[in-house]
Amino acid sequence: MTRRGKTNERWVREVLGDRDYEEFQVFKKIKWVGPFSIDDLLNNCLDDSSAKPPESHSVYLVSRKSWVKHPSPADLPLYVGSTTGKTSRFRTRIGDMIIDAFGFFQDDTGHSSGGISLHQYCLENGLNPKAFYVGWLANCGCTRCAEYYFWDFLKPMLNKNRPPKCNEHRTWKDMYSAIMGGGITMGIKGRENEKAVSLRCSAKAG
Numbered sequence: 623m624t625r626r627g628k629t630n631e632r633w634v635r636e637v638l639g640d641r642d643y644e645e646f647q648v649f650k651k652i653k654w655v656g657p658f659s660i661d662d663l664l665n666n667c668l669d670d671s672s673a674k675p676p677e678s679h680s681v682y683l684v685s686r687k688s689w690v691k692h693p694s695p696a697d698l699p700l701y702v703g704s705t706t707g708k709t710s711r712f713r714t715r716i717g718d719m720i721i722d723a724f725g726f727f728q729d730d731t732g733h734s735s736g737g738i739s740l741h742q743y744c745l746e747n748g749l750n751p752k753a754f755y756v757g758w759l760a761n762c763g764c765t766r767c768a769e770y771y772f773w774d775f776l777k778p779m780l781n782k783n784r785p786p787k788c789n790e791h792r793t794w795k796d797m798y799s800a801i802m803g804g805g806i807t808m809g810i811k812g813r814e815n816e817k818a819v820s821l822r823c824s825a826k827a828g
């Protein structure tokens with residue numbers, strides 16, 4: 623960073639205060655992929671160049687509205703979800719959510735509480751889940767911290783329970799740096815996703 627850049631950073635920290643400054647870093651460094659309408663995700667399922675959720679270390683958001691770069695509470699967030707622990711089932715989790723959002727379950731056979739809530743919400747409001755948007759983090763460090771943070775920030779309408787807080791990173795400072803742990807330098811998968819997204823965007827614009 624140049625000297626002027628450093629002075630600017632110091633100025634931003636002074637204006638925002640320590641905590642908001644650290645939070646601002648999370649926003650600068652964490653990358654979201656999408657959002658894509660569920661309709662587009664399904665239509666492009668056979669297209670290798672279309673973005674697909676990673677296998678782990680991510681958090682997804684389902685919203686009523688589309689958004690650019692970062693989702694906000696104004697985009698009608700419906701559900702924030704993730705996988706716990708070290709499983710490699712993140713993409714499968716999103717699949718489970720989509721299956722249930724379309725109502726392919728019976729009383730005790732649902733796959734995803736988020737998907738079941740989305741289906742109920744569709745019935746109550748006369749909506750088709752195809753029109754909802756899904757986006758996910760390109761990569762994050764501690765998944766539990768990231769899920770909690772984005773749940774708290776976005777206040778999604780349909781999460782029935784607060785996600786459990788992380789036992790490892792208890793202060794806000796630890797939480798922010800744990801979220802960015804894998805996000806500062808995006809992994810290959812994140813870059814691939816980004817490339818796919820920009821390809822899709824330019825294809826759409828053309």
Ligand SMILES: [Zn+2]
Pocket residue numbers: 764765766767788789790791797800
């Ligand atoms: Zn954590």
